[in-house]
Amino acid sequence: MLIELLSQKLKTQKAINAYVCCLHGAMIDESGNSADLKILRFIREVVGDATPIALSLDLHANISQDFLELATVISGYKTNPHIDLSETGRRVVRLLAKTIEGEIQPIMSLAKCPTIFPDQTLNTSEGVFAEILNRHLEKIDDSIIDVSVFPCQPWLDSKGIGFGALCISDNDPISANALSSAIVDAVWQHREDFKISNLASPLQAIDIAENSNIRPFIIAESSDAPTAGASGDSPIMIEAFVSSNSDLKTFIPITDKPAVAKCFELKLKDEVSLTLGCTIDQRWTRPVSLKVRIDYLGDGDYELAGAGYSGLKATMGRFAVVSFRSLKILISELPCWSADPATWRHAQLDAFDAELLIVRSCSDFKANFPNSGNSALYLDVLGAASNLFSELPYKNCAQGTWPIDRVIN
Known part of the structure; x- marks a missing residue:
């Protein structure tokens, strides 16, 4: 139904040189596959490879390399609780405009590790999650344009779930790769610290x-x-x-x-x-x-x-x-x-x-x-x-997803 509505809208548009797509990123279809990815892929097929697409995502998105291959720029919410929805929309549009005008050459780098965490431990203002982010974002290379983290919605019984860090550089893949990998490595090293105490x-x-x-x-x-x-x-x-x-x-x-x-x-x-x-x-x-x-x-x-x-x-x-x-x-x-x-x-x-x-x-x-x-x-x-993950009936997650791999059939 949603694809049909999109098809009607997209095919009647003329002389549009770019698109902004606002998705959540943690929607799956009945087969357990990413519905967001299906929507994004459909848009790309309709508008063609040459048309820039900017994508905004929720911090809880389950992002993969497939998203990067379909979108020109991607940016997610920076806050949890989410209080920067409008700001994220404006940021994505600015990135897209600068790309179209040739001011930047965005190169995206995604790193992931197979971890899921209780949402209560993912506060961006305090706690271990905030400490990791602040430590890595205090001093970043001037070529880094944007950094988004995607801890993932932990109740997705889907392949590829895990923590992701996405860095966008201005034509500097080495710096983008280094920062996204460093954030993910730190999260993996501190995975035992993401615990609910109250x-x-x-x-x-x-x-x-x-x-x-x-x-x-x-x-x-x-x-x-x-x-x-x-x-x-x-x-x-x-x-x-x-x-x-x-x-x-x-x-x-x-x-x-x-x-x-x-x-x-x-x-x-x-x-x-x-x-x-x-x-x-x-x-x-x-x-x-x-x-x-x-x-x-x-x-x-x-x-x-x-x-x-x-x-x-x-x-x-x-x-x-x-x-x-x-x-x-x-x-x-x-x-x-x-x-x-x-x-x-x-x-x-x-x-x-x-x-x-x-x-x-x-x-x-x-x-x-x-x-x-x-x-x-x-x-x-x-x-x-x-958040008692060990008590939930996960079936489709990849073997080794922490901390639920012991209950996967």
Whole structure:
């Protein structure tokens, strides 16, 4: 479908001397191959070998040499959490313009190592990842035009996944090769240092939140983060809150289309018995049943307001806000951006007013809740986006991919 739409657009364009392509880089098709590469290859076939193509990618892209053979220049996000989307777009266009005008002769060099890491360890502002980048980018050759790193989306069960460093030089392949290789070598040498330290079980996390003076205290259920490919329908934190004695003002999001439909059959302030969770993904936990009060019913598009995606149109479909003790549950038909304060405002809730905020996010919340991000806990639970890699059923990754090679069939 996407290829067909592209075909219609590309074949009707005339007198265009270059193209800018904005892709994520971690999309795979049903056969496990790179869908981004398929799109890029199609564009190249249509426009011909002589037409320059600039490509922007997410930091989590699974890049390969094939990308370099199809694109003229490639640059990725420099930040994680991602707060430089617009800046990356402008950078790619500048590189393309300078190439067309003959100001630069871009030569790209890609180095990779077979490693994947939890996204929580890939903060570009602090920690081992930031230290490696800063050390290698402090002093670089004047011929180096741009440096991008691609740690890869770790839940891609696809051949060739791994950490990549891409350097663009102005006609200096030796310097580009040296820098990309040095970054990758350092990452490989420090691979054991990419560890999450702030893990907790659901009940442990609630207990720690009770004794903290940070508000809102954030618990990140990153294993069920929709932005990482999960469904957002795990009720494990709802179950934990119900079984606890907590009276913290708590907000929890969950995707559950049938529960929303049931709420919409009733009216505000009605009480209803709901069975929540696992309507999309039943592999990791079980649904939870409880009686709640309907506080709000809503629908419609809204604009995100977080540091990285401000202004982006979003929707979670129809949604209901229901109450159980001091808990507010945001139930939506579609997975929501729970790390963005605008999502909660759209549901008539102020995330900064919560004492305990559950987000289904790996890292975006750190940019949007800077006073809470460093104290946040990550749940030590399974899910489609779990960082317990040894518990996930990888099948297609190359033998030797660290640290999952021991579980590959």
